[in-house]
Amino acid sequence: MWQLLRREFHALQRDGWQLALISYVPLLGFLFLWWLFSAALPRQLPIAIVDEDHSSVSRELGRYLDANSVAEPIAYTDIQQAVAAMRSGEVFAVVRLPYALKRDLLTGHKPTIDLRYNGQFLLVGKLLSSQLQLTLADGLKQISRVKQLAAGVNPAQVEVRLTPVAAQSTALFNRNMNYVGFLVPPMLIALWQLVAMLSYANSLNRELREQSLADCYRLGLSRVLLAKFLFYTPLMLLHGVLLLVMMYGYIGLPIAGSLLWLIPAQLIMLIAVWLWVQAMFFVIADSARVISMCTGLFAPAFAFMGVTFPTSNMPLLAQWWRALIPSSHYIETHIAIVNHGLGLTTVLQQSTSYLGFLLLLLPAWYFAWRYGRALQPERQASGALL
Amino acid sequence: MSCWRWIWLDLLSVVKDRAIALTLFGGISFYAILYPSPYLNNVPTSQALVVVDLDHSSLSRQMIRYADANPGISVTGYAATMDEARQWLVDGRASSMLVIPEDFRHKLLRGKQVTLGYGGDASYFLIYSAVVQGLTQAGLDIGHNIQLRGMLAQGMNPTKAEQSLDAISLNAVPVFNQGLGYPAYVIPGLFLLILHQTLLIGTGILGAGQWQRSGYWHQLSPLGIVLCRIGTFTLLYCFFSAFYIGWCYYLYGVGLLASLGQVLLLMLPFLLATACCGVAFSTLFHRRDLPTQVLLLSSMPILFVSGFVWPLTLIPQPLVWLSQLVPAVPGIMGMLQLNQMGADWSQVQPRWLQLWGLLLFYLPLAWWGVKRRLQQLPI
Numbered sequence: 001m002w003q004l005l006r007r008e009f010h011a012l013q014r015d016g017w018q019l020a021l022i023s024y025v026p027l028l029g030f031l032f033l034w035w036l037f038s039a040a041l042p043r044q045l046p047i048a049i050v051d052e053d054h055s056s057v058s059r060e061l062g063r064y065l066d067a068n069s070v071a072e073p074i075a076y077t078d079i080q081q082a083v084a085a086m087r088s089g090e091v092f093a094v095v096r097l098p099y100a101l102k103r104d105l106l107t108g109h110k111p112t113i114d115l116r117y118n119g120q121f122l123l124v125g126k127l128l129s130s131q132l133q134l135t136l137a138d139g140l141k142q143i144s145r146v147k148q149l150a151a152g153v154n155p156a157q158v159e160v161r162l163t164p165v166a167a168q169s170t171a172l173f174n175r176n177m178n179y180v181g182f183l184v185p186p187m188l189i190a191l192w193q194l195v196a197m198l199s200y201a202n203s204l205n206r207e208l209r210e211q212s213l214a215d216c217y218r219l220g221l222s223r224v225l226l227a228k229f230l231f232y233t234p235l236m237l238l239h240g241v242l243l244l245v246m247m248y249g250y251i252g253l254p255i256a257g258s259l260l261w262l263i264p265a266q267l268i269m270l271i272a273v274w275l276w277v278q279a280m281f282f283v284i285a286d287s288a289r290v291i292s293m294c295t296g297l298f299a300p301a302f303a304f305m306g307v308t309f310p311t312s313n314m315p316l317l318a319q320w321w322r323a324l325i326p327s328s329h330y331i332e333t334h335i336a337i338v339n340h341g342l343g344l345t346t347v348l349q350q351s352t353s354y355l356g357f358l359l360l361l362l363p364a365w366y367f368a369w370r371y372g373r374a375l376q377p378e379r380q381a382s383g384a385l386l
Numbered sequence: 387m388s389c390w391r392w393i394w395l396d397l398l399s400v401v402k403d404r405a406i407a408l409t410l411f412g413g414i415s416f417y418a419i420l421y422p423s424p425y426l427n428n429v430p431t432s433q434a435l436v437v438v439d440l441d442h443s444s445l446s447r448q449m450i451r452y453a454d455a456n457p458g459i460s461v462t463g464y465a466a467t468m469d470e471a472r473q474w475l476v477d478g479r480a481s482s483m484l485v486i487p488e489d490f491r492h493k494l495l496r497g498k499q500v501t502l503g504y505g506g507d508a509s510y511f512l513i514y515s516a517v518v519q520g521l522t523q524a525g526l527d528i529g530h531n532i533q534l535r536g537m538l539a540q541g542m543n544p545t546k547a548e549q550s551l552d553a554i555s556l557n558a559v560p561v562f563n564q565g566l567g568y569p570a571y572v573i574p575g576l577f578l579l580i581l582h583q584t585l586l587i588g589t590g591i592l593g594a595g596q597w598q599r600s601g602y603w604h605q606l607s608p609l610g611i612v613l614c615r616i617g618t619f620t621l622l623y624c625f626f627s628a629f630y631i632g633w634c635y636y637l638y639g640v641g642l643l644a645s646l647g648q649v650l651l652l653m654l655p656f657l658l659a660t661a662c663c664g665v666a667f668s669t670l671f672h673r674r675d676l677p678t679q680v681l682l683l684s685s686m687p688i689l690f691v692s693g694f695v696w697p698l699t700l701i702p703q704p705l706v707w708l709s710q711l712v713p714a715v716p717g718i719m720g721m722l723q724l725n726q727m728g729a730d731w732s733q734v735q736p737r738w739l740q741l742w743g744l745l746l747f748y749l750p751l752a753w754w755g756v757k758r759r760l761q762q763l764p765i
Contacts, residue, residue, distance in 0.1 A: 017676055025683065032687050032705070039700035046699070086561070088723055088733040092697070105553060112555045119563030120641070120726050122571040124697050126515055133558055140554055147553070157497065164494055165529035166501045169518045171508035172475060179696075182511055191686060198679050205675060287675045288405035288591060295682050296416060302686065303424055309568050310481075310513050313430045318423040339509045340476040 004219065004227035011206055018202050022232075026195045026239050030246065033187050040180040042127055044072035047093040048082035051075065055102035057143060061113075064139035065095065070131045086118065093117040093128045095136075105143065173256070173339035181253045182307070185338070186331055188243050190302040193327045196236040196270055197294050200277045203228050205287035214375050221368060225278070233270055240266040248338070256341030265333040265347050272326035272357040273298075279360040282367035301327045307335075329353050387605045389614050395602045396618040399592065405674065406591050409584055414626050417580050418634050421573075428567035430516045432460035436471045436480035439464060443491035449502070449528050453484060456520035475507055482506040482517035494532050562641055562727050569638045574726050575694045575718045577630045578656075582688075582714035583681050585623055585657070586664045589615065590677025593668025597759040608757040612665050612749065619661040627653055635725075643728035652724055652734065655741035656717040662748040663713055669755030692718045711747075716740045 012018055049065060051058045065073045074091060076082040085091045096114040104111035115132055118125045141162055148158045174181050207213045207224075216224040244262055248255045277294060284290050303309075304322040311319065311328075322328045333350045336342045400406050435453060439446050454461040462480055465471040474480040485503030493500045504521040506514035530551060537547040563570040593615075596603050603611060631649060635642060644652075671677055690696055691709040698706060709715045720737035723729040 017673075017679070021679075029683060029687065033690065036687070036690055036701055036705055037696060038702065042697065042700060044699070045697060084730070084733070087727045087729040089719070089727065089729075108549065110549060110552065110555055112557050115556060115558040116561045117558070118727075119560035119566050120571065120574075120722060121694055121697065122563065122566060122568070123695060125560060125563075126566065129558055129560065130515070130519070133556060136556055144553055160497055160499045161533070163529060164497075164499060164532050165525050166499055167504055167522060167525050168501050169504040169506070169522070171514060172472075172505045174508035177508060177511070177514075182509070187686060187690075191683070194682055198682070202675070202679075209673075286405070288678070289408055291675045291678045292405060292408050292413070295678055296413060296420075299682060299685065300417075300421055303421060303572075306424075307510060308512060309425055310430045310433070310510055312433075313427045314424045315426050318426070321420065321423065335509050336476075336478075339507075342476065 001223065001227065001230075004223060005231055008203070008227055008231040011203070015202070015206065018199060018206075021195060021199045021202065022235050022239075026192060027242075029191045029195070030188050030243055033191065034180070034184055034246075034251070037180050037184050040178050041176065042124065042179070043069055045070060045093075045124055045128060046091045047071045047073055047095065047128065047132070048076045048085055048091040049073040050077070050079050050082050050094065050096045052079075052099040053097050053101040057102040057105060058097040060142070061097060061136060061139045064135050065132065068131055068135045070127060071135070086116065089118075089121070092121060092124050093132060095132060174254075178253070180251065185247055185253075185334065186305050186307045186327075187302060188247070189327055189331060189334065190305070192236075192240055192243055193269070193273060193301055194298055195239065196232075196273050197277055197298050198291070199236065200228070200232055200274055201281065201290055201294055203232060204277065204281045205290060208285065208287050213371065217372050217375055221372065229274060233267070233274075236270055237263070237266060240270075253338075255338050257337035257343060261337050261344050261347050262334060264344075265330055265337070265351070268351050268354055269326045269330040272329070272354050275357050275360040275364070276326070279364040282364045282371065285367075285371070298325065298327075301325050304328050305331045307331060323353075323356070326354070326357065387602070389606075389610070389617070392602065392606055392610075392614045393618045393621070396592075396615060397622065399602075400588065400618070400622065403592065403595070406588050409591070409678065410588050410622070410626070413584050413587075414580065414629070418577075418630065421576055421580070422569050422638055425568040425572060428565060428569060429458075430512050431457050433458060433482060433513050433517050434462040434480040435459050435517065435521075436463050436465050436474040436483045437461055438466070438468055438471045438483060438485045440488045441486050441490035445491035445494065445528070446486045449486060449490075449524060450484070452524035452527055453521055456524060458516035458520040471505075475505075481510065481513045482521075484521060497536075567639070570640050570726075571694075573638050573640050574635065574722055575692060576689065577634060578718045578721055579685065579689055579692070579714050581623060581627060581630060582660050582712075582717065583685055584626075585619055585660050586667055587678050587681050588622075589619055589661065589664030590668045590671060590681070591674050593665065594671035594674045594677060597669060597756070598672060598763065600763060604760065604763070608760060609753050611756050612662070612752045615665050616658060616661040619664065620657045623657050623661070627657065631721075631725075641726045644725040648724055648731060648734075649721075651731075652717075652720050652738060652741075655738060655745060656713060656720075659713040659741045659744040659748065660717070662745050662752055666748045666752035666755050669752070669759050688712055688714055691715065694718065694722055710740070711744070713741060713744050716744070 049062055051062060062073060065071055076085070079096060082094045086094055094116045098111055098113065101111045113136060117129045144162055145158055148161055149155065153161060171177050207216055241263060244259055247253050248259060276297065280293050281290050284293060304318065304325055305328050306322065311322065314322065329350065333347055336346045400410065437450055439450065450461060453459050463474065465474060468485060471483040475483060483505045487500060490500050502525050504518055506517040508514045533551055534547055538544060560566050606614060668677065691701060691705055692715045716737040720734050724734045
């Protein structure tokens with residue numbers, strides 16, 4: 001076995017890309033994605049404000065918008081310019097304070113404030129919509145407060161009159177709605193899964209490229225595969241642990257459970273990835289196409305995880321496809337431990353959902369057996385030569 | 387050999403090469419179905435809500451009915467205490483909770499303020515926002531009802547009472563993607579990225595296999611090879627682009643605001659620049675299984691740096707500068723501005739010129755790379 005491991009090590013030394021793949025490529029990818037989202041909380045998103053009233057009320061509302069950390073109001077004099085800026089994506093929302101806003105308020109008419117937000121940039125648009133509505137509602141409340149006091153309402157009663165039912169909404173498990181905590185872990189896991197898949201596929205493909213598959217059969221296929229497993233699992237697990245330590249140790253994202261329990265979960269996910277790659281390899285047996293097929297399966301992993309768009313709202317077919325990807329099983333354990341603070345029992349419970357991946361052993365075993373038979377005459381021939 | 391004959395042979399070799407044909411024809415048609423499939427229901431609906439009703443009054447039950455009536459929420463169960471409700475969330479039986487405090491009705495009738503508690507699992511932002519939005523709406527409606535009843539009891543004219551409750555109306559409407567649907571948000575950018583990546587993979591695999599052997603591809607000068615290969619792939623991708631932008635965009639209900647001429651005008655430099663980048667990129671490889679791997683790992687970073695998921699103003703500037711060299715980045719943004727947000731051509735022009743600039747940038751690189759690979763060829 002030791003010799004087989006050394007064989008893997010020598011093969012690794014000869015292959016520059018494979019070396020890069022198990023060393024700096026994942027690190028670069030992790031750092032790139034984290035740096036990209038490092039702002040964590042959206043701030044000072046440009047919005048257009050068109051003040052057609054120029055009254056104390058409209059200026060007051062403008063100041064309220066300015067005070068919101070999410071929005072950065074830019075004054076436009078003309079609605080057409082604001083629309084053009086919106087169409088080119090320079091601003092993400094337009095607030096129009098209409099002409100005679102103050103006069104209508106004072107005379108008991110009902111003015112309308114128009115708010116348009118960009119739904120094409122969904123994340124930004126939804127955030128701005130709720131933030132701007134809250135801010136404007138707050139600003140208008142001050143105006144109503146004055147109105148109530150002027151009507152002779154007892155100051156202690158004003159607040160109740162304005163909002164009899166107040167609300168306290170709490171973002172559980174991610175208190176400040178941090179985008180790094182929300183998006184970066186699943187993204188990095190998807191990337192990690194790709195790296196793991198590629199490194200294992202390359203290791204198998206090398207046997208094809210260097211036409212050493214017959215050697216593998218001679219050395220005992222299961223032992224060679226076991227050696228690959230023993231060689232690449234710790235390497236990739238190391239990357240996985242590094243990723244966790246970077247996110248929850250160095251960056252300091254909040255974690256409710258223990259990081260330790262994520263390691264067995266990662267190990268199980270890696271095994272599922274290996275099973276996929278192995279099955280693909282033996283069924284297809286062509287290096288470029290093995291990579292293409294595995295890519296087809298694993299590339300959309302992030303979309304199917306159900307973190308951005310909830311799993312329960314996916315169509316049934318998408319849910320089935322989702323179950324084929326190991327990372328979508330892992331991410332549930334990950335969230336259960338990191339956010340909900342559950343322990344080892346959850347890992348064990350959820351690991352049963354991976355059992356289906358064992359079925360992949362069947363085609364792998366069948367096709368491996370067929371190759372073995374096809375290679376047999378060669379072996380006998382070479383044996384005769386020896 | 388004439389250019390046309392070369393391009394014809396090139397097209398044949400693309401079709402005959404099973405790895406390339408699988409990526410190009412298989413990948414493009416498969417991804418057209420697979421990638422949008424999780425998002426086909428557009429918006430998250432019926433998120434499970436657990437209610438902690440400490441009041442048990444007619445008004446608290448009305449609040450629960452209001453919440454349940456919201457399309458984003460579906461009341462799945464009741465818990466006796468907050469801790470029990472929290473357990474529901476942890477177990478995944480519910481994704482949000484509503485806490486109605488004791489004396490909810492009593493206090494409201496006595497003219498005191500009450501506070502409702504909304505909690506949502508913010509591990510999933512889309513669920514959280516759907517639930518909080520729905521609960522806020524329900525809470526506002528309840529408050530509104532109470533206020534109205536109070537005013538009517540004091541003998542106020544109903545019309546006036548309504549008016550004094552909504553002194554001002556806030557007309558908030560999403561634009562460009564009016565239903566706030568997920569496919570219309572993701573698909574335009576994602577599909578251009580798929581076109582971009584598969585084109586690079588196609589040229590990459592083809593080049594990696596060809597440069598070290600001799601064949602029909604060496605019968606032109608290096609510049610001729612580069613130009614003709616750009617021609618081959620642009621020709622091929624005209625069809626794929628027509629399928630994605632003409633048909634799939636339409637099928638998935640993506641906003642289509644640009645005219646056909648404008649889209650063609652934008653796609654031309656996008657395809658040319660990408661194909662040229664692909665030829666330059668292919669000269670870096672000696673093995674046919676590597677281009678797919680490099681591009682696979684770069685897909686997610688390119689998607690997120692292109693600026694439609696995470697706003698460009700929040701992305702660190704060095705990353706933005708670096709990303710401008712990738713044809714997909716100006717391509718995606720230009721397409722979104724032009725086709726999804728209906729910008730004028732004058733507003734898209736900088737990106738259009740940038741794409742032509744990228745073509746000019748990659749052309750000498752591709753020429754130099756091909757020339758170098760030809761010289762290395764053992765004769």
